[in-house]
Amino acid sequence: MKIEQLIEEAKKAREKAYVPYSKFGVGAALLTADGKVYHGCNIENAAYSMCNCGERTAIFKAVSEGDRDFKMIAVVADTDRPCSPCGACRQVMAELCPKDMKVILTNLKGDILELTVEDLLPGAFMADDLNGK
Numbered sequence: 001m002k003i004e005q006l007i008e009e010a011k012k013a014r015e016k017a018y019v020p021y022s023k024f025g026v027g028a029a030l031l032t033a034d035g036k037v038y039h040g041c042n043i044e045n046a047a048y049s050m051c052n053c054g055e056r057t058a059i060f061k062a063v064s065e066g067d068r069d070f071k072m073i074a075v076v077a078d079t080d081r082p083c084s085p086c087g088a089c090r091q092v093m094a095e096l097c098p099k100d101m102k103v104i105l106t107n108l109k110g111d112i113l114e115l116t117v118e119d120l121l122p123g124a125f126m127a128d129d130l131n132g133k
């Protein structure tokens with residue numbers, strides 16, 4: 001699947017965002033090795049700290065369905081620069097996605113920034129750190 005197609009999927013995901021508080025919708029589309037696309041949107045809550053980002057929604061949906069082999073993720077929001085994932089999402093990507101996986105950040109104006117998981121969180125705390133390896 002082409003980057004442009006995955007971005008279109010992320011825009012579709014964004015339409016489902018539940019954002020009564022921030023009014024800031026985020027969409028993500030996560031591509032698996034066998035060509036399946038998981039949509040994710042941000043889902044907010046009156047207890048603000050319970051809000052879940054679009055990126056993590058997509059990743060958690062995939063993992064909960066038994067999919068772990070990820071090829072690419074696209075993220076979109078109505079931002080001036082390409083939408084930048086928060087620290088929590090970067091940490092979750094570092095744990096569950098290959099470090100050289102493409103992360104496509106974009107906005108509604110069509111700006112595109114292509115990075116990797118490792119670019120977003122160099123030196124991430126990982127499982128091996130727990131074991132003193």
Ligand SMILES: O=c1ccn([C@H]2C[C@H](O)[C@@H](CO)O2)c(=O)[nH]1
Pocket residue numbers: 019022024026041042043044051052053054055075083084085086
């Ligand atoms: O990359 C991002 C940045 C922010 N948000 C969400 C969290 C919250 O619902 C709203 C405002 O921070 O946007 C995401 O889903 N992804």
Ligand SMILES: [Zn+2]
Pocket residue numbers: 053054055056085086087088089090
């Ligand atoms: Zn996030």
